[in-house]
Amino acid sequence: MKISVSFRLLLSPFKWLRKIRGFRLVYTPLIAIVIFTAVMGVILGTLQLQEKNQQESALFRELSLAKQRIQLRFVNNFDVLVSINRELAASEDKERLRKIAYEQAVDLVNNNHEIVKIIWIDPKNQWLWTAPLSNNKSDWINRTQNDQSANEGLNNAIELSRSTNRASFSQFINLNLPSNDPLEKERKTVFWQVVPNIVDGEIIGYLAALYTAQGVLDVVPAELKAQYRFTLLTDNERVLSISSDRNTPKRAFSNQTSLDIGILSPNLVLRIDTYPPPTNLTFRMLIGVVLGLCAFVIWSLWSVLKQMQVRQEAEASLRTETNFRNAMENSTPVGIRAHDMEKRITYVNRAFCEMTGWSAKELIGLTPPFPFWPDSRREELVEKMNEALESEAISKTGIEGAILRRDGSQIETRTFIAPLINEKGTQTGWITSLIDISEPKKIREELAVSQERFVTVLEGLDAAVSVVDLENDKLLFANRFYRENFGDNAQGHFKLAGNPSNLDTLRDVAEELQDSTPGIPSSFLYQEAESEEVQLDDGSNKWFEVRRRFIPWVDGHLAQLLIATDITIRKEADDLARQQEARMQFTSRLTTMGEMASSLAHELNQPLSAISNYCMGVAKRLEANLDPSLSKDILPALEKASEQAHRAGTIIQRIRGFVKRSEPQRKFSSIKTIIDDAVGLVEIEAHRHRLSITSQLADDLPEVNVDPVLILQILVNLLKNALDSVREAYPLSSRWSAPPVMISADLDTSTFPAMMRIQVTDSGGGIAESVLERMFEPFFSTKADGMGMGLNICRSIIESHHGRLWASNVMDSERTKLAGCTFTMLLPLESPDSMENG
Template sequence: MNKLVSSIAQQNPIKWFRKIRGFRLVYTPLLAIVIFTAVMGVILGTLQLQEKHQQEAAIFRELSFAKQRIQLRMINNSETLSAISRDYVSGYDQVKIKESAVDQAIHMVASNHEIAKVIWLSPSRQIQWQVPAVNTKKEALDRYQSTPDVEKALQRTVNLSLETNRPAFSQFIPLESNSENTGSKDVRNVFWEVIPNPGADNSNGIFAVLYTTQGLLGMIPSELKAMYRFTLIADEEKVIAISSDKNTPRRALSNQTTLDMGAFSPNLTLRIDSYPPPTNVTFRMLIAVTLGLSAFVIWSLWSVLKQMQVRQEAEANLRKETSFRNAMENSTPVGIRAHDMEKRITYVNRAFCEMTGWSSEELMGLAPPFEFWPDSRKDELSEKMNEAFLSSFSSENKIGIEGMIVRRDGAQIHTRTFISPLINEKGIQTGWVASLIDISEPKKIREELVASQDRFVTVMEGLDAAVSVVSIDKGELLFANRFYREHFGEGATGHFQLAGGEPEQNSMRELGEELNDFDQTIPPSYLLQEAESEEIELPGVTNTWYEVRRRFIPWVDGHLAQILIATDITERKHADDISRQQDERMQFTSRLTTMGEMASSLAHELNQPLSAISNYCMGVVKRLQGYSDPAIEKDILPALEKASEQAHRAATIIQRIRGFVKRSEPQRQSTDIALIINDAVGLVEIEAHRQRLSITSNVATDLPMVELDPVLILQVLVNLLKNALDSVRDVYPLSSRWSAPPVTISADLDTGSFPATLRIQVTDAGSGIPENIIERMYEPFFSTKNDGMGMGLNICRSIVESHHGRLWAKNHMDAEHTKMIGCTFTILLPIDSPDSERAIANA
């Protein structure tokens, strides 16, 4: 056979080679199919193994969840009974305590299906009472509860619990019945739990609970029991409870764990078995693999046929292209040379030989640095060439690299080289092809133009003013420096804005049309005309000012253009504004100083008459206390005491305001904020009723005591409530105030920040506060009322901030967000005083 093959190969080697290549093309798809099948088998096995691991992890997670649920329920039951026992033992009124304990036990049995019965045993271990007293739903427990096994198990558990003073469990007790209707799966196995009284005082009695094993499985959610079967197993693999009688398939997964319910609980194991749903993943995967293999075979055969046709056409085209390229390379004036992967020259055309003065034989095999490079630039040109070879695939190579060639006669030629990778028919790079163009003359002209342009651009770009030139006839931007582009963009819009806007643009167009109508040179008067320097603020840009100068000039194309120079003078304008604002602040400071002096004088002058009023009132009270008239004790004495108290409070308020003027700290004390709110509402309610309005308060319960100055905070709340009443009064006329919503004051804890703060809010349904006023309403002497001094909200904010708190206002909008329907003032006060915080920080 080997001789026959060798003889055929010797007679027609080309035909034999084609047959070998044909066999290779035929067997390639078969090999691909085999590899593809093996890979798919590995993938299927991996997916199946991964699915099994995920199912095992899910079973373990659900088993752990069920175990924790049962243990937590048992612990919760024990703690609940311990609490009931503690209250039952420590109570004085045994009748009421017993009724409460029985009610709690009834509620516990009703809400916990695993509990069959709760028993209270006397010190002599006799049943004093039990829940339920008459069992209707679980009659099997009542019938078998008095069996010897159940009673013995109860006695042993009680002894164990009393000896250890800890909850104890009995062993599992199977219930048997001679009747088919008395037995029930729910109560087939039971066990006792005895819970001693806290503090080891069991002289008054002890609790015992009868659990059903099937009830333990009832603690597991029904969703899990629908997906898995749960089983309780005692010692020696004895099944004492099961969630379902449905059998699990052979391929079902299972897991189990020990269920520990206490220190003396019996050995109990919780087992889980899965019900895996039926699936046809394997069948579908087989179908997908079959279809994929079939498609792959068809595509492979079609590719082989097309490839053979393409190769035959490529061979013919390659011969034609080779002839064409040879003719083109010999006729082109562009020098071409080729390099191999070691950068040696492997080919040069005739133009390159003429460009260097070297023959092709002399150039073949040369490696960089080449002999036709200048000696002073060989290192530079070698580095450029290496970089070009590395980046020959990128778009940066399209611009080429500049170089230099020294002819044999010593003449230097500036060149631009373009390099491309040389790829063979297999798609593998075998070298590079470089094309060179003589750029000596264009380079000289370009360098002169670049030098002139650089001088001009350097001067214009360095100016700190906007310079722009606009065509008169077309209105196009002809030139703009850096400052103009950064501030006005690339268009001519900024030029016309600086020049005066649309009128200036229209006048320039009319001037261009007049010049086009007359065939004459540009009048010199236009070139000499220059506008006065003017200051312009751009429309739509606040606080941006420019000093603008403009004139007409002839442009490089002979047409008339307008040049404009704009200098930014915003800083100078801002300096003038700051100086004016400083003068206004000095005036405000002077008024505040005068007001502080007036406040100190008023405080001093008013304290004496207020003290006298308080003393006179208290003196009259003492004089009237000797009379036994009921009318005096009921009406006159309380009124005089309240008058004295209000006089004292007014003096205290004045004293606090005087302290604020002197920048003194508020006098804090532990205060109930509910009392302050009630006082504020009581003081303002008289005015509210007079205006036919109402006030409601909503104070959260169990608010902590807060360290604050009660008098100053009361003054703040009174001021805010009065402002809210004024806002509602302005919206609702007197005839319709019966329908006005009440002003609401509320207090609660703001837990959105840490630490929590006390939040007080005053809400009204008035017209809200305009945005331009809400920014200035805390300024001194600013008021929207005709008779207001503008110090109310300023003092309120000062009081709140002196308590290290915050005060702000927020408007309420209607559903369409078109109209304000009220406002809310919010106060945040720290619960802990700053002194305690500093003490904690220092500690």
């Protein structure tokens, strides 16, 4: 029993080995088959996927070819239409060229199945001719009811072309054709292409070509349409035309692309579908099992060879491109250098090395500041370079700099900087180009200095200098004096040039000279014009002495030079002299009238005295008569006559004293007496104008040391002015309600010492603020016949008495408007001599 157990234990490893060996014998082929099947499945899947990719690639390639053929056909048609337009727009031998253009249009229609007809249209949308005149391709439209829709599409395309000055396409037009028409499918959808004929920026006509959507698909080669189905769609998936009615299976491959036939064309989509044969998976698996490995090896070798060939072609193209770029960079006179992101130089071309005198090996690896920069400008150039790297605007306009050559010479440069972008769109540095601007800058500086000298002379003139182009009324030049007085436009020039008729004449002359033979007669250009005086009508009332002449401007156009000198001060001096002469004549007349008034007062005084004496004598004789009736009736009349004669004599004495010419004589006088005399002199004129004067005098007024005649003269002047103000404010019919002119006198104790205050107040319309500021100036007057000396003389008299005179307005009770004016006069109570001695 122990022996059997031990034997079984010894035999157990061998059993496990037998089991493992049997497992290998049974399952190894199965595993190999599974592995082989899996490998074959992978191979078949790979082959099927590759076949699909190849079919899709072929499909895309054929679609691209078809798209290219269609686009090329439209480009060729457009070129032919443009060529026809050039023939139609020719100015010489029009008949022959238009016949040639018509023949070209007929050939284009006959040789292109997609074009139905071509129409030549004038700018007013009138059809001039149709090519061809009659054929089977276009007559069918006229025989149907589709003219209106076709013409509407044509008109819309013309309007679009007119607004854009480009060739345009109409929308797609669906035509209603009878179902029995054999060409119903081909002619169902049409559209127009309109090509404008533009000469010197203006459209002189249009060429319109009518396309059929089905004809566009006929451009695709027949061998492609035999293998694939092509469909022309709109962007909203509407089918316009199809190459075949045969349906494609569900497993067919399909692809589509946008068909761009023009800038203003409607969106078209070209779709391609395949007709793959039914797939037999079992047959393909058997073929794959037999030929899989061989095909895989062959395909692998072919792929390697293809990739090697593609790589060799890419390397050859790269070498060609590199050689071209090197030749271009080395031949250009512009210096080029490249920087990395740390501003380190990574590349320089030959021109840059020649520009600096340094070799490429010495320059590559340098960082700013560079040794070829002048020492005095290194900080400036570093700052400019940093600003240009950060700002796109500066990098586009360029920065001015300088380069110190190795031999010590210096040149001026302009540097343009642009970012350096790699194929992944990442910036790897900057590329800079330098241009030598030493000579142009030197020339510009010399021209600037010369122009500065010339402009300085013109800017320093105290006369307006301007130049205007007579063709477009543009201001070409204006100096400082012109800009300060007339601004930066040509309106001031034309104001000074004269009336509009003269300006129209000048423009006509300019047009005639420009239309004449080349060259402007120098005798006409430099003919000196007589000066004329012009007054501006802009409210400034300035006068200018104007001289004009024609000059040729720098661009060859005719221009007008105008020099205007301000003579306003001279004109004002002439006017002032004439006014002074008129005032002197008026003063002379006033002096003569004063002398006559004095003589008249002297002559009338004696008769008036005699009348008064006779009346008094008669009265005394009548008093002796005891007849009561005589005493009652005659005596009062005689007394009144005597009183009026005495009053007339008093008035005559006042007038004589007022106009009597004598030296000023101060004496202590009663203000009441002076005011009464003044009121008596002016009262007659007041009554004549239905106005009145009232006096308001304080009690116990002291006498003042003044010249009574001069003070009387001032009061008379102020009272007359007050009456004039009231007379202007109130019409004659309502003057009975006008308040009287008030003259008052009192003591002003607000000053020390106290002064005599006399005020004249009226109820007129007041005085404007602008007049208040100037009313005491010499020769200033608001009256048409006034001399402007009255108030000035009054103030001079008051100031000679060490007094003051001023005016102020009076407001109404609501303080909303002026209700009159008050003239206030202050006179010292003591004489000036005693005040100075005190």
